[in-house]
Amino acid sequence: MKDILASIYETMFGLYNQAYDLIFTALYNDGGYLKFVLTWLLIPLVCWLLFYYIWRYPYGRWWHWLLWLVVTFILVFGTTWGVANSEILSSSNQDLIDAIADTESGYEAYAQTLPIKYATINSILAVGITIIYSFIMKQFSKVQTHLPF
Amino acid sequence: MIFLSCGSRDERLGRVKNNQHADKPVIDSEKNIPDSGKSYQIITQSSTENQQQTISKVTFFIENSGSMLGYVKKANDYKNAIVSLSYFPEFDNSKKEFYFVNGKSNTIKESNICLNFIGSDPELLKNNLNQSSFNKYGDPKYSDLTKMFEKALSCAKGNEISILVSDCIYDVGEESDPLTALKIETEKTKKVFRDRLKTENIQTIIIKAESQFEGNYYFASKKGSQSINQKRPYYIIIFGDSKLLNKHITEENISKKISAYLSMARFMKIDNIIIPYQATNQNSKGTFKFDKSNKNKLINAEKDRSGQGFQFSIAIDYSSLPFPDAYYKTKDNYQLSGTYKMLDIYTPTKKIPDVTAFNPTHLITINTSSSPYGNIELTLKYIIPFWITETNSDNESDIIGDTKHTFGFQYLTNAITEAYQYKNKQQNIATFKFEILK
Numbered sequence: 001m002k003d004i005l006a007s008i009y010e011t012m013f014g015l016y017n018q019a020y021d022l023i024f025t026a027l028y029n030d031g032g033y034l035k036f037v038l039t040w041l042l043i044p045l046v047c048w049l050l051f052y053y054i055w056r057y058p059y060g061r062w063w064h065w066l067l068w069l070v071v072t073f074i075l076v077f078g079t080t081w082g083v084a085n086s087e088i089l090s091s092s093n094q095d096l097i098d099a100i101a102d103t104e105s106g107y108e109a110y111a112q113t114l115p116i117k118y119a120t121i122n123s124i125l126a127v128g129i130t131i132i133y134s135f136i137m138k139q140f141s142k143v144q145t146h147l148p149f
Numbered sequence: 150m151i152f153l154s155c156g157s158r159d160e161r162l163g164r165v166k167n168n169q170h171a172d173k174p175v176i177d178s179e180k181n182i183p184d185s186g187k188s189y190q191i192i193t194q195s196s197t198e199n200q201q202q203t204i205s206k207v208t209f210f211i212e213n214s215g216s217m218l219g220y221v222k223k224a225n226d227y228k229n230a231i232v233s234l235s236y237f238p239e240f241d242n243s244k245k246e247f248y249f250v251n252g253k254s255n256t257i258k259e260s261n262i263c264l265n266f267i268g269s270d271p272e273l274l275k276n277n278l279n280q281s282s283f284n285k286y287g288d289p290k291y292s293d294l295t296k297m298f299e300k301a302l303s304c305a306k307g308n309e310i311s312i313l314v315s316d317c318i319y320d321v322g323e324e325s326d327p328l329t330a331l332k333i334e335t336e337k338t339k340k341v342f343r344d345r346l347k348t349e350n351i352q353t354i355i356i357k358a359e360s361q362f363e364g365n366y367y368f369a370s371k372k373g374s375q376s377i378n379q380k381r382p383y384y385i386i387i388f389g390d391s392k393l394l395n396k397h398i399t400e401e402n403i404s405k406k407i408s409a410y411l412s413m414a415r416f417m418k419i420d421n422i423i424i425p426y427q428a429t430n431q432n433s434k435g436t437f438k439f440d441k442s443n444k445n446k447l448i449n450a451e452k453d454r455s456g457q458g459f460q461f462s463i464a465i466d467y468s469s470l471p472f473p474d475a476y477y478k479t480k481d482n483y484q485l486s487g488t489y490k491m492l493d494i495y496t497p498t499k500k501i502p503d504v505t506a507f508n509p510t511h512l513i514t515i516n517t518s519s520s521p522y523g524n525i526e527l528t529l530k531y532i533i534p535f536w537i538t539e540t541n542s543d544n545e546s547d548i549i550g551d552t553k554h555t556f557g558f559q560y561l562t563n564a565i566t567e568a569y570q571y572k573n574k575q576q577n578i579a580t581f582k583f584e585i586l587k
Contacts, residue, residue, distance in 0.1 A: 018430045021439050021503045028441050099502035107502060
């Protein structure tokens, strides 16, 4: 399971860099990748459950759906950024802490570029899962059956 | 050249039957651990054990047969070296015993090796390093190298070590074919070593040093002797538990203490040596991913797109091995499988962040311009130092001016090497294995 989750980011999106293996090993060992995946799976799920089953406004338009997508995007982006920061730059993994603290290693500069990359990837994945969620949820919604189209 | 018309080496030394029995106070698979934290724990534990290991007793055996008299005529490097060794700082807290050893073990002649206790004070030894003392103790007409080894080896047990100082020239007696006799004699030596290695992990260190020699050189391969006044090599052979010798007897400290030190060689059992290693990204070319569970498995490997092949480095911790740094940095001492070539071996000056389980002492960079995939094996071979073959001589005719060679020396070292090889479960010091996958 861990390998599949790691391969999404490391292989599919090509974020792996052999020169900074400690970061990727820490994300793998300490459950960082699982947190990333849960972020883009669960936040959109909650957002779109609210949209389709709690929001009762009967005149919803396509741009309402789009606006909610933007909100989901921002939430996933922000949450992932926070999780990545915590997992990488504030990691409890002593080897990674030492490598980041070692100014000659280049780990700190590289690590700082990663949260925004993970946030962007997760936001894109969130958009994808949103489309899937929307088509499933609208089938069972009593009000927003016509959205997004 | 003066050739005395004596029969054999025995006769030339004026041997007579001697019943002086002066034996009075005669007194453990390859485990190269890749990367894991487990290996680190083992190393730490081993280091703690090493720290607790001290030498409790050192027994010195100084050969005092006639062939050694030339070393003790005047103050010289030989005397300095032995005295320095007896005051060796690593032996400060060790009990010491000094013996002169000569004579021949011969059941037919009812003679035996003569072991004479000189004392336990280095000052006493120092006062006895002269020709009259050498002549006074035991039977200087004979020397039995195999028996000397047997005695010295028997004193190397637990935390006790023994040191034998000799010219390492086999006394093969009255033989028409001295080289064949030498081979037979070294078979006995081999057995002595094999027997001792059965029960304990005894290491043997041979140190070659030289000193001014003023006296008769007794030929082993032909009749007669030759008076010489020149430098001649002699040998200090140290026996003891491998861990103990690895810790206390290093080339660095021994070369500083022994005047006119030339070289040293270690013979030891090479199983059960833990050498942590790990593939690293250092100096890498091309791309790859480290497998999450085994850092020595590189996956998604691809050659460099600008045609520089595929390259990575191997971090190795040789600190548990006793060989000099030059040994690890000599490319000829390695064998690399497949199409890979060794580019560089060096000591890393900076910490390597991705190597966390151990502190690497060496970094080896390997490269291939062919397909990088498959299993790679890098082997550190157990190679007998070149000086040993260089020291050997099968001809004593040109002894005048020969300051480097010892007759039949390689027969002795071959015997020791073969005894160790027989006991070793592996023939190489270490094999580092890697898997490179697409």
